[in-house]
Amino acid sequence: MTTLHDHHEALRTDQQEGHSGHGGHGGHAGHGDHVAQFRRLFWIMLALAVPVVGFNDMFADLLGYPLPQGEWALWVSPFLGTVMYVWGGSPFLTGGVSEIRSRQPGMMLLIALGITVAFIASWGASLQVLDHGLNFWWELALLVVIMLLGHWIEMRSLAQTTSALDSLAALLPDEAEKVEGEDVVTLDPADLVVGDVVIVRPGASVPADGEIVDGSASMDESMVTGESTTVRRTTGENVVAGTVATDSGLRVQVTAIGDDTALAGIQKLVSDAQGSSSRAQRIADTAAAWLFWFALGAAVITALVWVMVGTPDSAVVRTITVLVIACPHALGLAIPLVVSIATERAARGGVLVKDRLALESMRSIDTVLFDKTGTLTKGEPTVTGVAPVTDRDRDEVLALAAAAEADSEHPLARAIVGAARERGLDVPAAADFSSSPAVGVRASVDGTVTEVGGPYLLEKHGLDEAPIAANWRDEGAIILHVVADGEVIGALRLADEIRSESRDAVDALHAAGTQVVMITGDARAVAETVAADLGIDRVFAGVRPQDKAAKVAELQDEGRRVAMVGDGVNDAPALAQADVGIAIGAGTDVAIASAGVVLAGSDPRSVLSVIELSHASYRKMKQNLWWAGGYNLISVPLAAGVLAPIGFVLPMSVGAILMSASTVVVALNAQVLRRLDLTPAKSTARILER
Known part of the structure; x- marks a missing residue:
């Protein structure tokens, strides 16, 4: 199933700019361009819609005002209406053709059918080939304008979800100061090579990953790790691109540039997570596919029934309304927008979601297995x-x-x-x-x-x-x-x-009804001391790294859903075996293949942030799916005219407004996730307060 925002390449006919295909739900590259394109197209079409509606004789009769005398006045609506159909409707028309070619009919084809039927019927009425009552120019104009408005709002929402990536990229300074002998040369950070020595002045950002060769400073690493307190870094220690030297200057020798930097790795994780599929997305895709056939079937049945009751003109009106109101835009937006916002919020809190399935699964976890060394301890x-x-x-x-x-x-x-x-x-x-x-x-x-x-x-x-x-x-x-x-x-x-945070993490997990288990290679005496101090439920001691995965499997055999939290090095097999693998304290090592979630910081309370985000995003997905799917199931019969016997007939223009309104509701509902503060301390405190 191809989603709505996959088809916005159609705007290339309007503005031929280099732009890669979205390639799925998470392809958000270029959404900023699409916002500008839809905004411009909307305002142009709105300006054209004024004379189309104003000079339409049906609209003039409806409001009771006279049209100017002369033959020319009768052709203003058909002429400008055709411009609106061809130009303003181009995203939907080309999107519909694309869906036919890919044999994946969906929402764009439904819109294209709706405006095309209205366009043909209106020309037929204008040329007096069809009944005058089928003059839909004013409704066609409103339909195009309303659909473009809905798309503009939707694209703006989607574009905002890329702000995590944009803000990460913005962490890099515009210029770097490279040391060349006795001189200091200013250059673009992209021009640095491994081995260069750069000066990082107080308050400035590090331009590339490197090792401090002179000086020490308190580094603000919150943009990478999510931890608000500064960390003292001195000669011989590594610093990450984008972190800030808060109190004194440094000389740093570059060790990684471009795609090899930690910042680039984090950007890739966020992007991949927004593009990865999930069970909820597959449900939404399947629902959208079925909804297309439901809408098309309803349109055919509507046409047949209204023709049989002796009102063919009403059959055309009702059929167009059904096609317009049944477009499952909101359904196509329901899941991608929630996931994109969720992964962005997570990244801002130092939680990097590599696999959306892992995020989805965290809400059903009932056992968290912590590796002791480097996770619960320092x-x-x-x-x-x-x-x-x-x-x-x-x-x-x-x-x-x-x-x-x-x-x-x-x-x-x-x-x-x-x-x-x-x-x-x-x-x-x-x-x-x-x-x-x-x-x-x-x-x-x-x-x-x-x-x-x-x-x-x-x-x-x-x-x-x-x-x-x-x-x-x-x-x-x-x-x-x-x-x-x-x-x-x-x-x-x-x-x-x-770690001082470990006690709060264990207490909060208990408050959430989750069993806490610790695994370690240390002797039982050491393990029991730590477990007793923290109030841990169960301990696996003296376990070799290669046997940790077997212990995870043992818990799973007991019917438990297990999240394994480890350092991602010797815990890799166990992270892979667990239902959700969480690599903690990864710092700059963001490319841990065996973990579904990477915690850039070393705070074990971040696990609570992942759990809270999983529950919050799942709630939003469910709400959006129920709204989008339920809206269509209720509105399509109304559009078909099932209440016509009691005098209620849903106008086509109202159908178009309701269609766009449903998309806006879904988009606004997903935006609520932006208010969620996912810093470890906040998430833990909220869970402990429940």
């Missing part, structure tokens, strides 16, 4: 406890440990140094640093030989562990001891820190 060790053994305090133990670890690149060392920095501790300088694999590090700190390490360090010195170590071990924590001059002065507890 995926990196953090100091979660400091226990002094001697008379030293916590800050002193941590400061000595940080001093000894300062020159180490190990993740645990970075965690210890980071913890000291966060607490604002004065970390003394260390000397004579050395590192021993599986044992730990050693350095001289203010004349004290300080060592930090695991169980082998204690074994080496024949020392006992801190009393609290046994409890920490039961919780699955990493335990390091701090030794000063051969004496244990304290212990450090390190664990993968739980």
Whole structure:
């Protein structure tokens, strides 16, 4: 089934501009051009309609005013009406021909039939070949104008759905400042090549994906990740095209340009999602196809019945009205417009929908399976406890440990140094640093030989562990001891820190009646600690990456509809197995093939945004389908004249107005989705409040 907006290529006869075919429901390229074309055509046809209607003798008789004397006045309506039929009706006529050629009759053919029958009947009446009562010039003029108005409003609605892509493209600066030796050259970002070094000034956007080679800045990455708080980026870290350096300047070496950038990847995802098919769309297509035959059959039956009751003129009027009012424009618009707006709203919140079926399926999910590391937790060790053994305090133990670890690149060392920095501790300088694999590090700190390490360090010195170590071990924590001059002065507890947002995400999912399951390769003690902290219903621990998909299948075998939330790397098989695969914290890696939904940020509450969007868009689809389909089923019999015996006959012009009104109602109803704030915090709060 070919939809209404697929046929707007017909306007090429009016304005031959290069424009690729839509190729389906989601082809929104060029809708901005179509808005301008339909707007111009509407105003021209409206201007022509005034004399066509004004000089029509039937309309003059209806309102009771005299027409100018002279033969010329009788030909104003036929002449200008023909111009309106050929010019103003060209989108519908060429669209109808296209549907015949593709053997997919639909709404454009119905409009073409309606205006063609009215055109032929009117000429027949003007030439006195047919009854004078079939002079429909004024109704033909109104029909063309009203249909163009409906199309203009529809195209404007569709054009607005591309604003996500337009706004993404607008994130890139108009100019880039490239460093060439001692000089700085201004050029178009499109002219940058990999390896170029560019200057990003405070408040400016990054022109291409790259690595910071000089400077540090708080980066506003909300346009890519949906997360409102700025993120500190410094030398050696990557930045994404379109993000903004809010407080200081940077020098960035370009690592990706053009279609290889994260921004281009996000644009492609949004575009592909708007173009992908779905179950609801297939239902709408099938309904529109059946509606065409329903309308055509109703028109034939109407013509036969009215001829048999002895009023052939009324048969023509009723048949035209049926063809006009039955056009399933609203049905063709019902699903594509909702999906386009939904995917746009999602993209603005950092939720990138790759597969519309995934979005559709989220409303029926009853189990959300979270990967632990990097999803519910930050995926990196953090100091979660400091226990002094001697008379030293916590800050002193941590400061000595940080001093000894300062020159180490190990993740645990970075965690210890980071913890000291966060607490604002004065970390003394260390000397004579050395590192021993599986044992730990050693350095001289203010004349004290300080060592930090695991169980082998204690074994080496024949020392006992801190009393609290046994409890920490039961919780699955990493335990390091701090030794000063051969004496244990304290212990450090390190664990993968739980994201602060994870608790809200789990609570909101429970409030929505969804079971929360966690899967991890960590030991059961670690998993149970995290699960107990967050209130998770069920835990799969000690699961190897290749076995995660089997656990998803196990839940599905229990009759559950499962959404898997993971980092998209080692979780790929499980993401593919799940009913909906959601890759979280993808950041710049937006092309994850195994996920139907990609969350550019790392906030697990974004899952609630996806669920809320799924429910909201499904409601709008249902409302639009019921309105569009129900309207036609009720209005066609009225147009056919079933109430004529009691004196009610639906005028053709009113039929045209109702037809366009139904399209406008569907378009306006879909626009309500634009008000939905899909930021993770807002979605979670709304669900918790219910």
